[in-house]
Amino acid sequence: MSIIIRGARLIDPGQQLDQVTDLHIKNGNIEAIGDLTGLNAASEINAKGMILSPSFVDILTYLRDLNQIQKGTIVSETQAAASAGFTQLCASPDTQPCSDAGSVISMVNNKVVSAGFCDLLPVAALTKELKGTQLSNMEALARAGCIGFSNASYDISDNNILLRCYEYAATFGLKVFVQAQDQQLGDGHMHAGATATRMGLDGIPVIAETLAISRHLLLMQHTGVSGHFNQLTSAKGVNLIRQAKAQGMNITADVGVAHLCFTDTAIDGYRSQYHVQPPLREETDRKALLAGIKDGTIDAICSAHQPHESAAKCAPFAATATGMAIYDMLIPLIQGLVDAGDLTWALAIQALSYNSAAIAVGKTPKLSVGEEANLTLIDTSHYWTLNSSSQLSHGTNQALANQNLKARVKLTVKRGLVSYQM
Amino acid sequence: MHNLAELQLTKNGELRHFLTPEGLDRLMLERILDTADSFVVVGNQEVKKVPLLRGRTVVNLFFENSTRTRSTFELAAKRLSADVLTLDIKTSATSKGESLLDTLQNLRAMHSDMFVVRHGDSGAAHFIAEQVTPDVAIINAGDGRHAHPTQAMLDMLTIRRHKGKFEPLSVAIVGDILHSRVARDQIHALKTLGCTDIRLVGPNTLMPQGIDSMGATTHNNMESGIDGADVVIMLRLQTERMASAFLPSAGEYFRLYGLTTERLAQAKPDAIVMHPGPINRGIEIESAVADGPQSMILNQVGYGIALRMAVMSMAMSGQMQQRQAQALVSSSLKGEAQP
Structure with a gap:
């Protein structure tokens, strides 16, 4: 060839x-x-x-399949990922059944390999069945090829358990991925602000994110575990990460492309397509996320691609499923940011490719002679x-x-x- | 901003759904009030029926418990001579979406003309009007904590009949603003009708974030909040608010925010007192005030039937006009297709 x-x-x-x-x-x-x-x-x-750039690495995606084929199959979603420029995918362990065992992960991996569109960089469940009570077999899962551990969108509210998760992961030098949102304060359907109030929807305040980030940062600092924050949403959240990095903490962070492009006002009229978790916030937050990419506080951009069947979004807002199918519109969304002067392609490529590869596999891609051609x-x-x-x-x-x-x-x-x- | 006028009005600007006063202009809100005024008279007649909705089928869909709202809607529809079917539908938390869609599609197949919808989820009536049954008139009888437009408009009717113009009025809304679908619609309606001094009174735990952006001022102190007010609207306090830590106790709430004769003296001497009901005596309002000369609480109930008759007849007529216009378009299209 x-x-x-x-x-x-x-x-x-x-x-x-x-x-x-x-x-x-x-x-x-x-x-x-x-x-x-x-x-x-x-x-x-x-x-x-x-x-032309090094190919993209998705630091967070949802592959569905297994017991969710009505939402998408590994063939359809990895092909969609390839059409958005990705060659490697970190899939959320929030699969059905849950990716907390080597058997499930190898089943997913086999399907990804036979589809042939992308490579899987498996992220396994931090706790068994993501229930936040029992540690998963982290060391064995890492040996089987898992690049990190995450409890997906399920907050581990018990500090004892979370501390042990981090201590155990740190023992073996394993990376943890965190979706920082407090479970109780996060019990809502959109950003707590004027739009939520007007529409009468339960709000998720920014403190749900900042409180969780602070707690995770302290536990990461205490245990020395290497941590990555998925999907920051708020200006205050970005500031906390900025401060922690300035203190020399070994952490990284990403932002979902939806949070870079949309705000809570998009939900006006109960538009369930914009029902996502963590929630879309305000314009000042969106600007702060973009600034975070520019100054290196935010390392990566993830898709957080979550395909759904039409029935999942066809109900009163609160009853609809969360998440957006991103892959088909990822490149146009980035182009929109570039055209608006919010981002450059060089920064976007750094976040989608160079930095996300560094976080996921500890190796950065390079456009030079003799290198493997992933483009x-x-x-x-x-x-x-x-x-x-x-x-x-x-x-x-x-x-x-x-x-x-x-x-x-x-x-x-x-x-x-x-x-x-x- | 989402176009709420487009959703609620026909192309000719007639009401076809009534989901919230938000997005409707002053002229439309005044037309609703004028029409309701004319129905207040009907309620005082020996024979209380008018034939405006004869041959039409109105379905009351109550996904949430409600005795008062349901019965006033039922009575309003019957006084308009409609055929009325009232369904109490309990939804299971897990299958809300599915059962709602299925139920509605079944009822639509029965050629219903109007749905009166009460649902626990904010935006439910909106969802039905927009996505499920655009050719059936939808009247929102309360959705989550979003809107309760007929309650808000009957409150406007009460204010207009007793206070006249809205421009010079100071209106205080007191209590659980956070969970109140009525308060949100009252703010929209008051603003549109010309009121410029809207005050929300309550502790921070019951005050939703960003509410001031709707054009109201917030007050933690009851005395300053109702000072010089022309209208004092008390909201119902659900007892479960204590269990969920919004408030320490009913006693403390009454001490700080309960409307007593003494406190009411802070408002204008001719101020009127309103409450959407049912009232909790001794929690948000003292009996002497609830039953006193300034209280409009029972007048509100009577106006409620008239207001609902007004909205139902207007929306039905808008919906019929739209259907006729569509039938005309499709028959002329067929005519063109034939040689």
């Missing part, structure tokens, strides 16, 4: 590379970078005006409409359904092979 991508803008944040040139892929690796006029390959792509090519001036025939995810919870969108992945390459092509 030999592919030449001609005239693309190569962006590699690790090397401060931002240059228009050609790239040759051969035998799974990057064979050459530079002016390749005169060289021919079996497959050639005119990528003028497009962006994403984005056509940033492609206009298209998101609808049931153009989307790949089985999720019908597409917030931007039937809208005209800008930008799309042209090509995703995994270990030198095309895993998605528009």
Whole structure:
């Protein structure tokens, strides 16, 4: 397999590379970078005006399947992930059955491998059945290939248990992933603010996040465990992470793309497509999240992709399922931020690829000769409409359904092979 | 902002659903009040029926317990000569969405013309109007803590009949603002009708975040909150608020926020006292005030039937106009298709 991508803008944040040139892929690796006029390959792509970067690593996604095939299958959702430029996925352990045992994780992994679109970076349950009472077999799960441990969106409210989880993980140098939201204060349906009050929906105050972040930070500091915070939502939350990093704590954090693009006012009119957990907050929070990416407080952008069948979103707001199907609209959403001047593609690529790979596998990707070819090519001036025939995810919870969108992945390459092509 | 006018009105600007006063203009709210005024007279006649809804089917769908609201809606529909079916539907917490959809689709298949909906989830009536049965008129009889538009509008009717214009009035709403669907709609309606001094009185635990953005001022102190007020609206305090730690005790609440004769003296001498009922004597209001000359509590009940008759007849007529317009369009389309 030999592919030449001609005239693309190569962006590699690790090397401060931002240059228009050609790239040759051969035998799974990057064979050459530079002016390749005169060289021919079996497959050639005119990528003028497009962006070529290391492929993306999703630090948080939901693969469904198993007992949730009405929401999406591993085939459909990993293909959708490839179409958004991802080659590696950290899937939430919140599967049915729960990913707290090697057998479930290897079953999921086998399905991902046979689908062939992406690689799985398994995150296992921190406690058995995510119940927050008994530790999972962390050491064995890590040996079986799990890259970290998470209790998904289930808060462990018992400090004794949480302390032991962290002590045990620290013993073996294992990483914990945290969705920081206090269980009791988080018992609501959207951000506590003027919109929730007007609509009469139970609010989740910012203190639900900041209280939980503070508690996790103290326990992480006390135990020395390496921690990663999933899906920050608030300006105050970003500040806590900023302060902790300034103190030299070994932590990282991500933000969901939905929280970078939408605010609580999108829910006006009981729009269940915007019913997500943790909740969308206010414009000042959204701006603070973007600032957090710029100054390095927030390392990564995750999809938090959660496909649902249509019935799950068709009910009075509080009774609807939480989560958004993100993959089909991820690139247009990022392009929207770039067009609005909120983000640059270089920063987005750093957050989607370079930093998320560093967090998940401790190794950063590189656009240089001899490296394995894991690449994403984005056509940033492609206009298209998101609808049931153009989307790949089985999720019908597409917030931007039937809208005209800008930008799309042209090509995703995994270990030198095309895993998605528009 | 979501277009609530578009959802509630026909293309010609007639009412077809009544979900909340939010989004409706002053003219529409005044039309509702004017129509209700005319029905107050009907209630005083020997024969209380008018034939406005003859041959129409009204279904009262009560997913939540309610005796008063349900009976006043039933009475209002009967006085309009409608065929009335009242269903008490208990929902299980796990299958709310499914059972709601199924129930509604079944009732729609029976060619019902109007649903009066009371549901525990905020936005339930909105959901039904928008997504389930757009061709059936929906009257919101209370959804979660979001809205209770007929209660709010009957309160407006009470105020207008006893105080006249809204512009110069100071209105204090006292008590559990957090859980009150009535308070939210009262604020929308008062603002739209021209009232500029709306005060919310209660402790911080019962005051929702960001409520001031709706155009009201908040007061923790009862005395300053009702000082010089023309209208004092007391909200019902559910006893479960004590168990869930919003308040220490009914006694302390009454001491701080209960409306007594002495406290009422802080308001204007001709101030009126209102309460959506049922009242908790000795918790939010003293008996001497509830039964006193300034109390409008029983007048409100009578106005409630008139107001509901007004809204039901207006929404039914808007819905019928819309159906006729749609039938006209589809028959003309068919006509074009034929050679």
